[in-house]
Amino acid sequence: MRIAWGLAVCAALLGIAACDPAASPEPAPTSTTTGRVTVPPNMYGADPPKPGQCLDTSNAIVVDCGEPHDAEVVSTGKLTATSMPDEATAATLTMPPCREKLAEYLGGQDMDATNLVAMPLWPNEQQWAKGERWLLCTVAEVGADEKPLHRTGSLEGALLSNDIYRFQTCSVSSPSREARVRRGPCDGPHLGEALPGVISLGKPGSPMPSTEAMNKTAAEKCPALVAKYINGDNKEISAAWRLPNAESWARGYTNLVCYVEASRPVRVRLRNLGPITLPS
Template sequence: MSRSGRIALAASAVATALVLAGCADTTIGLAEPDRMRSVETPTAAPGDVPASGDDTGGRSGNDTAQRTIVAAVGECLDGDNPGPVECSDEHTVEVTKEGTFGGDLGSTLEGAPPDDSTVFRTVFPQCRDAAAEYLGSTSYDASTLGAWLVWADAEDWRAGHRWYRCGVAQLDGTGRPVERTGSVRGALAEDFDRYRVCSTTRPSAELPRTVPCSEPHLAEAVGVVNAGKADKAIPSEREFNDKARSACGTKVHRFIGADRRDVAPSWRWPDKTNWRIGFTNVTCYAELNQATTGSVRDIGSSPMPN
């Protein structure tokens, strides 16, 4: 019994252009307005393993109180059910941090839990930090792996339970978790390319549409640039561009191994809502003049892959 969600970055509304010598003619930065997904969880089936402790979910049925185990760090979840499953089996989320709502937020005893936006502002920056540590890279916004958040639903809340779990999930092109097997602990430190975002769309024009880099694509994510802290004011469009222009250009050059006129840096930044919940990175892309199959990493001055 839980609620889950992830902030999925949506399409862009603004753009700016400039010229970089030695690269393609334009580089473009785009802001991304908020789109929050939150999913109601079906109730767990009868027969869940009884458990005790501060961070377990609770419910009642047939006049008999039951409690469900909530997964711990390193354990996995399937869908939105908080009960653990073996990570070697199919699952959607791997837990990176355990927590309990406290203070004014946790003392809300009547009715449903706080609204989604309040929960995300309070907890999600911690989930993003936990994801970076767990995955082994602060640049995971350039990968298909993303932070996730699950917390007690209204019935649990009325029963006095205040648990939440941060996790990581492998995301499809719409920002939804996909079924996978095996752990991703340290995965990006070991093999970032395996999870790198490649896009069939140009990030300078619209939201990246993720595909495996072995399929035809027009852009590859090459890294991120941190633009500040969530508890500080969000930078202006000009400040985002000033910060990203040189940094993303450098990252693309290092990724390619040369300056090419058929590859240009582009970048995307968070809007105000996403900024407040911890999305403080600008994501940099190598944007291609033509669709390519296979990564352009370290291609240098060689011909583009077909």
């Protein structure tokens, strides 16, 4: 299984409705490999888990969601590929439908502003050779190392309320200047906070807009989201955003994510901060 999220970045001072695309670095695609799960023969194929059930993937077992687990089943399906795909191809095939199901399961489209990610599971080579074609779409909460955390409780409907802030992505790296968002705790030193109100740039399978067009959309919309989030203007805070690159677009990441970015690290959330000086 593989999670991918490659990004181009750009930023603007709060209130400035323009950004120079040439100043935006074009990073190499970022991906996280969580490791192939070894499962007993037909364990998932013959008796697949049901949506809402939770998994301990290291032991390939279904567990009660009140017990520690690292994945929660969102939907089940079948792979239609005629030959065993490599991981990159399989991710491109499975991530878009799994992300669609995940948005429905979580109850909203703002998952890309959180640490909740789609994690498809599919057969390994030995299982494929035995005719297994199962697909499990699962959701995982990832930590600073981008690996799934062991957690308790169900994530169904997690984006329907202010619970979204329990899972909000906070970045210890600069969202506007660094190629990769490095997650960190929101109550620890961080520079950026991803904002609810993720902006759709198209549907999976549609042509990817130009970087210039995506930046134009971001420059028009992100400053307003930042002002609403912090409840006013603040000279020490800027609007930033993250854009999909070609690889992530092909995998269904067809959104841009706005960020609020502080001029120096803070240990508290910037939500409703207003015009006051950044806390030390």
